[in-house]
Amino acid sequence: xxxxxxxxxxxxxxxxxxxxxxEFAHAFVAYKCGDPxxxxxxxLSLNPLRHFxxxxxxxxxxxxxxxxxxxxINPENFRKYRLGLGLTACAGVAxxxxxxxxxxxxxxxxxxxxxxxxxxxSFIGTFLWLIFAYSLxxxxxxxxxxxxxxxxxxxxxxxxxxxxxxxxxxxxGQFILYALIxxxxxxxxxVQVGIAQMGWFDILGWFMQFATQILGxxxxxxxxxxxx
Numbered sequence: 001x002x003x004x005x006x007x008x009x010x011x012x013x014x015x016x017x018x019x020x021x022x023e024f025a026h027a028f029v030a031y032k033c034g035d036p037x038x039x040x041x042x043x044l045s046l047n048p049l050r051h052f053x054x055x056x057x058x059x060x061x062x063x064x065x066x067x068x069x070x071x072x073i074n075p076e077n078f079r080k081y082r083l084g085l086g087l088t089a090c091a092g093v094a095x096x097x098x099x100x101x102x103x104x105x106x107x108x109x110x111x112x113x114x115x116x117x118x119x120x121x122s123f124i125g126t127f128l129w130l131i132f133a134y135s136l137x138x139x140x141x142x143x144x145x146x147x148x149x150x151x152x153x154x155x156x157x158x159x160x161x162x163x164x165x166x167x168x169x170x171x172x173g174q175f176i177l178y179a180l181i182x183x184x185x186x187x188x189x190x191v192q193v194g195i196a197q198m199g200w201f202d203i204l205g206w207f208m209q210f211a212t213q214i215l216g217x218x219x220x221x222x223x224x225x226x227x228x
Contacts, residue, residue, distance in 0.1 A: 006123050014130035015060045016048045018099065018138055019068040023051040025095035026071040026088055033084035035077035043071045059181050060134070070148050082157055089153035093139045100135035100216065103128055105223045112228045132219075136211035141204070146173035180204055 024046055027038035038044050043051065056067035078084025107128035114121055142150040147170050159166060180203055187202035199205065 010127040022092040025091040029091035086157035
């Protein structure tokens with residue numbers, strides 16, 4: 001029971017950092033590209049309370065995928081419209097990968113060198129690992145081309161046409177997203193009660209595995225060069 005409480009608290013702290021850095025990156029890049037809207041709306045801030053979306057936060061805590069409140073921007077203010085739109089859309093996922101890159105060696109340092117202190121060592125190690133894992137998960141999750149995720153905004157920046165597929169993703173992306181999250185939650189719940197086969201149908205779970213194993217490999221390989 002104590003270990004589960006430690007995990008939940010570490011998870012909440014990790015989610016707070018990952019979401020806040022992601023949204024701040026959007027706001028900062030948009031501001032630097034010429035749009036003052038994020039600053040006027042109070043989003044050019046590292047205060048987590050300015051960025052949280054309660055449904056996205058609960059989703060992240062339950063299934064490891066979620067979202068924060070989108071940063072309001074006005075692309076018409078960008079000095080270069082499509083460049084500003086593209087850079088702003090990519091900023092969040094870029095900072096997520098950088099976060100994973102910087103926090104993984106901290107996790108290794110705690111694992112190999114921190115003296116064992118009951119609960120404290122467990123919390124710090126779990127906290128650092130979850131920042132690494134959640135950052136990669138958020139990186140992959142946000143590249144899905146579903147509104148309002150960053151993948152759709154990147155698609156919007158590079159796509160000059162607004163065909164039926166684009167309009168479908170724009171109008172229905174959020175509902176598809178909710179359906180995927182609900183499906184993932186149900187699959188994991190069924191696995192917990194003993195139906196292990198349902199894990200094969202956890203679509204977002206496969207994205208998590210891809211994130212931590214494939215995209216995390218270069219980071220692990222880089223820091224693995226150090227003789228810890």
